[in-house]
Amino acid sequence: MSWIENILKDDNPATLEELIAKADQVRRMCRGDEVYLRGLIEITNYCQRNCYYCGLRRDNNALERYRLKAEEIIELALQAHKLGFQSLALQSGENPDRKTVDFLVRVVSEIRELTTRDGSIGLGITLSVGELSYADYKRLYEAGAHRYLLRIETTDPQLFASIHPPSQTLGKRLECLYYLKDLGYQVGTGIMVGLPGQTSDHLVADLQFFVDMDVDMIGLGPYIPHPQTPMGQKSVKSQVDPWVHTLKIMALTRILMPDINMVASTALQSLRPDGLKWGLRAGANVVMPILTPIEYREHYRLYANKNYKPFSQLKAEVEEAGFRLGLWQWGDSLRWAKRRQQSEENNEAGHMPAEEAM
Numbered sequence: 177m178s179w180i181e182n183i184l185k186d187d188n189p190a191t192l193e194e195l196i197a198k199a200d201q202v203r204r205m206c207r208g209d210e211v212y213l214r215g216l217i218e219i220t221n222y223c224q225r226n227c228y229y230c231g232l233r234r235d236n237n238a239l240e241r242y243r244l245k246a247e248e249i250i251e252l253a254l255q256a257h258k259l260g261f262q263s264l265a266l267q268s269g270e271n272p273d274r275k276t277v278d279f280l281v282r283v284v285s286e287i288r289e290l291t292t293r294d295g296s297i298g299l300g301i302t303l304s305v306g307e308l309s310y311a312d313y314k315r316l317y318e319a320g321a322h323r324y325l326l327r328i329e330t331t332d333p334q335l336f337a338s339i340h341p342p343s344q345t346l347g348k349r350l351e352c353l354y355y356l357k358d359l360g361y362q363v364g365t366g367i368m369v370g371l372p373g374q375t376s377d378h379l380v381a382d383l384q385f386f387v388d389m390d391v392d393m394i395g396l397g398p399y400i401p402h403p404q405t406p407m408g409q410k411s412v413k414s415q416v417d418p419w420v421h422t423l424k425i426m427a428l429t430r431i432l433m434p435d436i437n438m439v440a441s442t443a444l445q446s447l448r449p450d451g452l453k454w455g456l457r458a459g460a461n462v463v464m465p466i467l468t469p470i471e472y473r474e475h476y477r478l479y480a481n482k483n484y485k486p487f488s489q490l491k492a493e494v495e496e497a498g499f500r501l502g503l504w505q506w507g508d509s510l511r512w513a514k515r516r517q518q519s520e521e522n523n524e525a526g527h528m529p530a531e532e533a534m
């Protein structure tokens with residue numbers, strides 16, 4: 177991937193412009209101009225983990241914790257469905273205990289049941305609730321969740337160890353991603369760009385990982401320090417620029433993997449007011465409007481200065497950037513759909529009498 181290294185190391189603004197133009201062209205050719213919606217509900221900011229960069233970490237005692245009730249989540253889901261959202265993303269800190277998983281199974285199955293009663297496909301559900309056991313991922317899949325986002329953050333073992341406590345390992349994160357793939361989820365992952373100690377070589381390896389892992393969705397964004405975290409209290413510089421390199425990695429991902437879904441992250445929009453427009457131009461085709469009730473939003477901050485945009489403003493910005501919102505559809509990853517079709521064809525061929533299959 178030496179051409180990628182050259183792009184990442186080249187700080188000429190024209191290189192970024194050319195790369196973004198190419199990504200935009202690829203994305204319009206493969207995915208059109210639609211931008212899919214995932215209504216984001218941040219169900220709890222309790223977290224049993226202690227990532228050094230995250231404001232929700234267990235040891236952040238300054239944070240007021242909350243947990244939405246099942247009825248509140250279901251009501252938000254139904255309201256979103258009425259507005260034209262066809263997909264939800266349920267996100268939270270990591271709480272891999274029995275009670276939490278039982279709760280999630282109940283919420284997911286009720287949302288699916290209530291939104292499919294009329295015979296329609298109902299609300300598609302993406303989960304982003306962290307590392308769980310194979311059995312728990314399976315229960316959630318069987319309850320009706322069909323996409324899962326689990327960011328790897330970085331694929332470099334040393335860099336990973338520098339941003340997580342020793343109890344959280346890269347090996348475990350990878351194992352979970354393989355579990356999710358095995359179960360048939362549309363699997364999303366992603367990284368933070370601009371981490372202290374991160375280099376462009378790390379980013380090249382991360383891109384290679386996306387391709388090798390054959391992921392269906394990408395959600396990546398700039399590292400933004402949070403003042404109530406160990407990393408936010410140190411001022412260690414990265415060799416990569418969080419803004420420029422996030423856009424470059426997004427554009428390169430779209431070029432290397434034309435048929436995936438990619439999110440224009442809230443972090444990118446928090447770094448600059450025109451972040452959404454740039455993210456879409458760099459190849460993103462998914463936005464995640466925040467549906468969490470207003471009174472809880474300020475308590476769900478993984479990083480500082482998180483940007484909240486009303487839906488009407490988000491819609492206007494998507495249109496100003498030359499795209500349109502894809503309402504009333506799941507907007508699945510095309511890559512995943514192709515893989516599933518291929519596997520169904522293989523299964524059918526496998527069941528044919530030998531002479532027909534030849």
Ligand code: SF4
Nearest residue numbers: 223225227230233269
């Ligand atoms: S990044 Fe996720 S797992 Fe880590 S502390 Fe934050 S919410 Fe918890």
